Amino acid sequence: MNSSRPYLLRAIYQWIVDNDCTPHLLVNAWAPGVQVPMDYVENDKIVLNVGPTAAHGIELGDEAVTFDARFGGRPMSVVAPIPAVLAIYARENGQGMLFTEDDGSDAEAPDTEAAPADEEPQEGGESGDAKKPNLRVIK
Numbered sequence: 001m002n003s004s005r006p007y008l009l010r011a012i013y014q015w016i017v018d019n020d021c022t023p024h025l026l027v028n029a030w031a032p033g034v035q036v037p038m039d040y041v042e043n044d045k046i047v048l049n050v051g052p053t054a055a056h057g058i059e060l061g062d063e064a065v066t067f068d069a070r071f072g073g074r075p076m077s078v079v080a081p082i083p084a085v086l087a088i089y090a091r092e093n094g095q096g097m098l099f100t101e102d103d104g105s106d107a108e109a110p111d112t113e114a115a116p117a118d119e120e121p122q123e124g125g126e127s128g129d130a131k132k133p134n135l136r137v138i139k
Contacts, residue, residue, distance in 0.1 A: 002062070005082050005099060010060045012088045012097050013050070021090035022051040025065065031084035033064070037071040045086065048078065 016023040029041040055067035089096025
């Protein structure tokens, strides 16, 4: 399956904007493919205002978040690959979503390969045979 992270980013972004708040992204500045103004990086991370008035031409794609913005009056094209995005939240109240480091890699590491050999294979038989969903509360 595809990673759920780009879909969640798009949904939370729209929810924040629809509620007249300012979406911000927390990005790992040292992840491969990241292009951000390094002058604003603190503790290997950068917070980016991706609101409609600050991030011109924003594209929340399946592979990366891209947009043009001004930093200290200088224009820059920003690229944040999806695995480098650590969180999206509203500046005004902090509501949003935090991602774990491994959220973006679910397409590469399916859970079925990690099952011990002595467990029965999961097939579409009785409802007791199916693996239970792994859900977590997000505040």
